[in-house]
Amino acid sequence: MGFGTLELLTLQQYWWMIISLLGGLFVFIMFVQGGQTLMDKLSDSEIEKTMLINSIGRKWELGFTTLVLFGGALFAAFPLFYATSFGGAYWVWLAILFCFIIQAVSYEFRTKPNNFLGQKTYEMFLKINGNIGTFLLGVAISTFFSGSEFIVDSNNFVDWQNPLRGLESLLNPYNYLLGFALVYLAKISGALYFINNIDHHEIRQRAVLSIKTNMIFFLLSFLSFMTWILIKDGYAVDSEGFVSIERFKYFQNFIDMPIVLVMFLIGVAMVIIAVFVTVIFRKTCCIKTGGIGIVLTVMAVLLNVGLNNTAYYPSTVDLQSSLTIVNSSGSHYTLITMSYVSLMVPFVLAYITYAWYSMDKVKITKEEIQSPDSHNY
Amino acid sequence: MEEHLVDWSRAQFALTAMYHWIFVPLTLGLGFIVAIMESIYVKTNDEFWKKTTKFWMGLFAINFAIGVATGIIMEFEFGTNWANYSWFVGDIFGAPLAVEGILAFFMESTFFAVMFFGWDKVSKGFHLLSTWLVAVGSNLSALWILVANGWMQYPVGMTFNPDTVRNEMNNFWDVLFSPVAVSKFLHTIASGYVLASLFVIGISSWYLLKKRDILFAKRSIIIGSTFGLITSLFLILSGDESAHQVALKQPMKLAAMEGLYEGTTDAGIVAMGILNPKKTISNDEEPFLLEVTAPYALSLLGYHDIHAFVPGIKDLVYGNVEQGIISTQEKMQKGKLAVQALENYKEAKKAKNEDQLLQSKAVLDENMKYFGYGHIKKVEDVVPPVAISFYSFHIMVALGSWFTLLFTMVLFFATKRDILKYPLLLKAALWSIPLGYIASEAGWVVAEVGRQPWAIQDLMPVGIAATKIATTNVMISFFIFATLFTVLLIAEVKIMTKQIGLGSESKEH
Numbered sequence: 001m002g003f004g005t006l007e008l009l010t011l012q013q014y015w016w017m018i019i020s021l022l023g024g025l026f027v028f029i030m031f032v033q034g035g036q037t038l039m040d041k042l043s044d045s046e047i048e049k050t051m052l053i054n055s056i057g058r059k060w061e062l063g064f065t066t067l068v069l070f071g072g073a074l075f076a077a078f079p080l081f082y083a084t085s086f087g088g089a090y091w092v093w094l095a096i097l098f099c100f101i102i103q104a105v106s107y108e109f110r111t112k113p114n115n116f117l118g119q120k121t122y123e124m125f126l127k128i129n130g131n132i133g134t135f136l137l138g139v140a141i142s143t144f145f146s147g148s149e150f151i152v153d154s155n156n157f158v159d160w161q162n163p164l165r166g167l168e169s170l171l172n173p174y175n176y177l178l179g180f181a182l183v184y185l186a187k188i189s190g191a192l193y194f195i196n197n198i199d200h201h202e203i204r205q206r207a208v209l210s211i212k213t214n215m216i217f218f219l220l221s222f223l224s225f226m227t228w229i230l231i232k233d234g235y236a237v238d239s240e241g242f243v244s245i246e247r248f249k250y251f252q253n254f255i256d257m258p259i260v261l262v263m264f265l266i267g268v269a270m271v272i273i274a275v276f277v278t279v280i281f282r283k284t285c286c287i288k289t290g291g292i293g294i295v296l297t298v299m300a301v302l303l304n305v306g307l308n309n310t311a312y313y314p315s316t317v318d319l320q321s322s323l324t325i326v327n328s329s330g331s332h333y334t335l336i337t338m339s340y341v342s343l344m345v346p347f348v349l350a351y352i353t354y355a356w357y358s359m360d361k362v363k364i365t366k367e368e369i370q371s372p373d374s375h376n377y
Numbered sequence: 378m379e380e381h382l383v384d385w386s387r388a389q390f391a392l393t394a395m396y397h398w399i400f401v402p403l404t405l406g407l408g409f410i411v412a413i414m415e416s417i418y419v420k421t422n423d424e425f426w427k428k429t430t431k432f433w434m435g436l437f438a439i440n441f442a443i444g445v446a447t448g449i450i451m452e453f454e455f456g457t458n459w460a461n462y463s464w465f466v467g468d469i470f471g472a473p474l475a476v477e478g479i480l481a482f483f484m485e486s487t488f489f490a491v492m493f494f495g496w497d498k499v500s501k502g503f504h505l506l507s508t509w510l511v512a513v514g515s516n517l518s519a520l521w522i523l524v525a526n527g528w529m530q531y532p533v534g535m536t537f538n539p540d541t542v543r544n545e546m547n548n549f550w551d552v553l554f555s556p557v558a559v560s561k562f563l564h565t566i567a568s569g570y571v572l573a574s575l576f577v578i579g580i581s582s583w584y585l586l587k588k589r590d591i592l593f594a595k596r597s598i599i600i601g602s603t604f605g606l607i608t609s610l611f612l613i614l615s616g617d618e619s620a621h622q623v624a625l626k627q628p629m630k631l632a633a634m635e636g637l638y639e640g641t642t643d644a645g646i647v648a649m650g651i652l653n654p655k656k657t658i659s660n661d662e663e664p665f666l667l668e669v670t671a672p673y674a675l676s677l678l679g680y681h682d683i684h685a686f687v688p689g690i691k692d693l694v695y696g697n698v699e700q701g702i703i704s705t706q707e708k709m710q711k712g713k714l715a716v717q718a719l720e721n722y723k724e725a726k727k728a729k730n731e732d733q734l735l736q737s738k739a740v741l742d743e744n745m746k747y748f749g750y751g752h753i754k755k756v757e758d759v760v761p762p763v764a765i766s767f768y769s770f771h772i773m774v775a776l777g778s779w780f781t782l783l784f785t786m787v788l789f790f791a792t793k794r795d796i797l798k799y800p801l802l803l804k805a806a807l808w809s810i811p812l813g814y815i816a817s818e819a820g821w822v823v824a825e826v827g828r829q830p831w832a833i834q835d836l837m838p839v840g841i842a843a844t845k846i847a848t849t850n851v852m853i854s855f856f857i858f859a860t861l862f863t864v865l866l867i868a869e870v871k872i873m874t875k876q877i878g879l880g881s882e883s884k885e886h
Contacts, residue, residue, distance in 0.1 A: 058494050061486030064445060069478030071452050076475040079467020079543075086453055087460025087844040094854055097453055098861070104446035105865055108438055114875035116868040154723055155542045157461045159845055330468045331538070331545035341476050348483050355487050355507075358499045375435075375493045 034190025089166025099133030267296030400444030406573020408512030477521030485514030527558025574605025624679030712750030
């Protein structure tokens with residue numbers, strides 16, 4: 001039995017799961033962004049800062065690649081979302097892109113001689129990417145729950161109704177909750193990663209302290225976000241594609257999809273356990289537990305908003321323009337073709353894991369960074 | 378659409394694409410040159426080759442970072458600036474982009490870290506494999522992007538679905554192995570290899586002119602010119618196939634590339650020429666103020682037959698019954714029928730009128746080939762900018778020929794003579810680096826300007842493809858991008874020149 005025998009709806013659900021998985025992986029890899037925001041707080045000297053930057057700098061391409069893949073997969077699997085959100089919420093996405101462009105060059109250019117903008121500028125770029133880029137991504141994803149102002153016409157062309165072109169999502173305070181939750185989560189995972197990747201007592205100690213503080217802010221914003229979506233009205237879609245408002249829709253989705261609920265609870269528990277074990281028992285390996293927890297949690301939240309007859313990108317000005325995995329997806333043939341390609345994902349994950357393991361089995365030390373032969377950022 | 382919106386959207390995409398293309402070709406070629414150098418190191422165990430590899434790898438990394446940064450913009454600009462296009466073709470165009478992410482970009486970025494930081498952490502063999510995989514990965518990335526681009530130039534493997542109002546893929550292999558996509562891929566990566574070879578021999582020549590790092594420069598020059606000579610010959614072959622495909626699939630582009638207004642048999646190619654700026658499609662001015670033509674060459678290049686008829690711009694716009702070419706006016710009428718049939722189809726569907734539904738579908742299917750012409754306002758609009766297409770094409774071809782000659786000479790003098798005694802040749806090699814970039818950019822200008830006004834050949838003009846947005850937004854983002862990219866380019870050039878100035882013995886790499 002191959003993908004060819006699957007019904008269109010099954011393939012749409014399969015691709016929403018892949019998108020959710022990619023979203024989860026992307027948020028996990030945002031430990032790089034979190035780490036960027038911590039580089040001053042966790043270092044006490046230039047060499048310590050360089051150790052931190054080199055630690056996350058060796059992983060930045062993975063985050064970038066996941067973002068590109070996330071975009072490409074959305075483009076192919078749910079092209080109407082791609083057209084609606086990117087074309088409509090123009091300024092939010094461009095702002096996110098600006099934050100990512102400046103990250104890409106910062107690692108390589110930062111300490112190079114004659115670097116024109118100066119080391120501090122590139123470090124500022126990394127902080128902008130880590131704070132604002134992460135926050136804006138959270139806000140953009142939060143519109144999956146709060147909705148946006150767009151109309152899809154009979155040609156499936158999109159007409160955005162707000163002249164602020166996406167910046168209006170910043171006027172909704174509820175969207176800030178996920179924005180802040182992502183920022184603090186990234187900081188926590190960044191600190192967990194440093195503890196695992198850098199063999200330096202002082203840095204590890206400072207990282208533990210930062211986890212304690214950031215965990216409080218994370219829990220506050222994340223729990224507020226979860227409370228908001230669990231009690232808010234959601235956007236249900238019936239078998240004819242008719243969209244309507246339904247009370248406690250996202251709460252109901254968790255009840256209707258117990259696997260997703262369990263995934264969510266396990267994910268959150270793993271993040272909490274990772275933090276607890278790191279802080280109390282001073283273990284250095286908890287980025288793995290925390291990482292899996294993040295992937296599961298984010299995946300569960302995205303599955304919640306996309307599956308169980310839910311409009312994942314609601315229109316607040318024309319309910320029937322809302323996007324669902326059914327009305328926004330690629331064709332049956334394309335989804336089948338891409339599903340075969342998706343079978344490569346385990347191999348890709350395997351070689352990433354192997355390369356990661358090979359590179360990280362020897363931890364970063366001060367001696368390595370000071371070595372004359374090392375290629376440093 | 379608001380006035381000027383399309384022009385600004387076009388300008389923004391052109392700006393991003395041209396900046397992106399400053400960095401990508403070097404990545405495509407230098408990756409392989411570095412891999413060859415490291416292979417020699419692993420084979421000989423000679424530390425000299427490790428140092429040489431690390432030097433060129435350092436320059437590769439500086440270039441790679443900014444190439445990635447500009448690349449991500451291009452992917453998302455399809456959505457931000459060309460939202461209508463994104464829906465119309467996302468089903469087909471999105472797939473290669475997704476495959477690129479899964480199969481190529483991850484490979485490139487994963488092994489990039491091993492390549493730079495794994496020297497003393499992984500085995501020599503695994504490190505060498507990583508270097509090769511980075512090179513292969515970046516070229517695979519190019520493959521999928523160019524498959525997508527090839528589809529825009531020659532849309533195949535799909536059907537139009539009136540229910541969803543978009544093109545839907547029905548044959549992935551047709552999309553992947555489209556002759557336009559294949560020739561575009563081969564020609565484009567070859568141009569990257571040539572540019573990287575020019576970069577290596579040019580910088581090595583600078584060292585030789587300065588009488589420093591001599592052994593390093595001489596050995597690098599031999600590798601660079603050997604790689605350059607082989608790939609420049611391949612560039613010529615793939616260029617020939619590319620032109621052949623243009624003649625078959627985009628004859629208007631070929632006519633613009635050659636400034637050919639009146640179609641003719643036994644058509645000659647303009648070896649050198651100055652266009653008459655007063656010439657338009659509707660007047661009888663001579664197309665050229667000055668021209669030197671190689672007889673039969675255009676017929677041969679385009680159709681592999683020295684006597685073949687090559688249609689000119691007028692034939693393609695006004696039609697040529699004798700040659701069986703229908704006029705743009707006729708295509709516009711068919712296009713309008715298709716557009717109207719689609720509207721009728723939607724109405725029939727809403728009214729649940731089966732007869733009208735079938736009738737409209739039949740008209741749509743019959744005229745779908747010309748769907749995009751239904752949105753063209755006047756026949757002259759299908760003519761791309763002739764001067765830009767003509768000069769870009771001729772600059773590209775002339776420089777491409779020069780590069781082949783240069784690689785031959787440099788390889789000969791580097792292996793058979795003492796190249797240090799030929800400063801003129803060394804200077805020529807050095808100054809050919811910017812020429813390589815000019816040729817490379819010119820190639821893209823030919824490909825993209827030459828296909829205007831089409832976002833998708835014959836199916837969707839750029840005016841329909843653009844996002845419906847106030848022009849001011851696009852103008853502002855254009856200037857932000859222009860400033861940011863320019864600042865980053867200056868930063869890169871300054872860092873690059875400094876790194877080169879430090880030489881191969883420096884620890885900064």
